[in-house]
Structures are given as C-alpha cells and as structure tokens.
Amino acid sequence: MATGFYSHADCLLHDMGQWHPECPARLQAIEDQLIASRIDSLIERESPPLAEDTALLRVHTQAHVDYVRSRSPVEGLAEIDPDTSMNPHTLQAALRAAGAAVAATDAVIEGRYDNAFCSVRPPGHHAEPARAMGFCFFNNVAIAARHALEVHGMQRVAIIDFDVHHGNGTEAAFSGDSRVLMCSIFQHPFYPFSGADNQAPNMCNVPMPARSKGMAVREAVDMMWLPRLHEFKPEMIFISAGFDAHREDDLGNMGLVEDDYAWITDQVREIAKRYARGRIVSCLEGGYNLSALGRSVVAHVRSLAGI
Structure with missing residues (x-):
C-alpha cells in the first residue's frame, strides 16, 4: 500500500490578498518540490469531496457554521479578524480542506x-468550535x-x-476528552498566547522558547511526547503538520x-x-517560506511513505 495525497484546485482559489503569507503559492511550492524530489510517482493522488455539515458539526457549533457561510462574499474580501478574510472562493476551499481530512x-x-x-x-488548528481565527475557518x-x-x-x-x-482550536475541541491525547510543541510566548497554562490531563503541550533548535525539540518529543503516546496506545494518529518552525520561516522564530x-515523523x-x-492522517497547517515549506513537506511525506 501507499501514502495517499489529498489536494484540490479549489484550495488554490482562497486568497486573502497579495500581502498575505497564507497564499495559494504555498500549495504550488509543495507540488514543485514533490516533482523535483521525484517522489510524486510514489504517492497516490486523491481529489477530496466537500465536507458535509454533519462532519463540521461534530466539532463546530451550528452558529459558527452559519456565520462562516453568511460571511462568504460575492466579491472582494470579508474580514473575519485582522489576519483572516474570506474571498468568494474561501467557503468552497474550507469545505474542501475539511472534506480531504475526512476522506x-x-x-x-x-x-x-x-x-x-x-x-x-485554509489551515484549521486555530479554528475553535465557535470561532474562526488565525487564517483558519474549520478545524480540519x-x-x-x-x-x-x-x-x-x-x-x-x-x-x-x-x-x-x-493549536488552540484543537485543544478547545478536545480538552478533557479522555479518548484524545494531544501532543504539541510550539513557540511560547507567541500567538495565540495559549497552551502553556492550565492544561487538561489529556493535553501534552510543550512550550518552547524562541530560537529553539532541532535538538531541543527532539529532546522534548523524546522525553515528553513519546512516554505519553506509549501509555495511551492510540488506535489512530492525526498530525497538524505546520512547518513554520523552520529556521527560514519569518512568521516564527525557531x-x-x-x-x-x-x-519527528x-x-x-x-x-x-x-x-x-x-494509521496516520496528516493535514497541512502553517509554513510560509515557500522553499522551506516545499522541502519540509517532501521530508515529511518521504517519512510517511517510508522512502
């Protein structure tokens, strides 16, 4: 068997403006690196469906789903927060992204x-059950x-x-749910200024200081994540795969x-x-330096595929 690779042209149509780092070119950079690395032929491509409301409502409130739909503009941009906007194609892209994760x-x-x-x-891990924020609309x-x-x-x-x-949205969705173990590393203090305090028993959040390098993160994974994962014995693993902790990415400082x-993979x-x-399903989150993003995704997918 192979590694499935889910993507769709709809995800290229969501655009929050030329200035915005969460841009369509991110997916194009990944495609370019997959071709350059010659692993494109070793993965199986799938075109995902749109997520149905029943899937969205397992995490999000009806009011949230209705709000995102109501904000979808006929033309131009509709602002959700200072960093997050919708264009006429955003709703379709967000439904396609969530649909990919489900499929x-x-x-x-x-x-x-x-x-x-x-x-x-768009990415998903900042989207809370009742709030879109941080470039995210639905939590894939x-x-x-x-x-x-x-x-x-x-x-x-x-x-x-x-x-x-x-991933404040993911934590909000599952905090206290004993069926879910969430393990995360993230720069702290840093947007969205959450995750470090008052952790629920099923959260294994490891805040990392700015300028943390690979060996420090590997030690945190080895000492903090792996014992919890062995104890938990998950039946399936999901990855919020953000690559903005890369040393070349200006949106972070790691x-x-x-x-x-x-x-890590x-x-x-x-x-x-x-x-x-x-069983692993990994979904793209952040990663805004296009070259570093493409190279990092190739490394991640290589590991998933065992090649």
Missing part, C-alpha cells in the same frame, strides 16, 4: 492507504479525529501538532530544518506501527 480518514481506516497527507488550505484535524471516534468507533486517537503556533521534521510513524496499524 483521508475513511481511506486509511478502510485500509486503502497506510497513511495520508492532505495538502490543503479536529473534524477528522471526531469522525474517526464517532463514525468509525475508535476508542483512542492521538493528535500531534508541531506548528510554531499552539530553528527546525527538514531533517527534524523527518525525525519517524517517531510518530513508529508509534502508529506499534499501536495503530500504521
């Missing part, structure tokens, strides 16, 4: 793929994890988040490189092989 979850659980990567945008990983729990009957799922920003992302893959039949 990848189905495919991996059904055994069509060992694991999957969703090269989609949370929606997929809840789908695994409530549709497929999983008893324990783990969520790994290595974005430079804390020092990871491609080898660090490959190493290798550790997660070993956990998945031991307890979860190898």
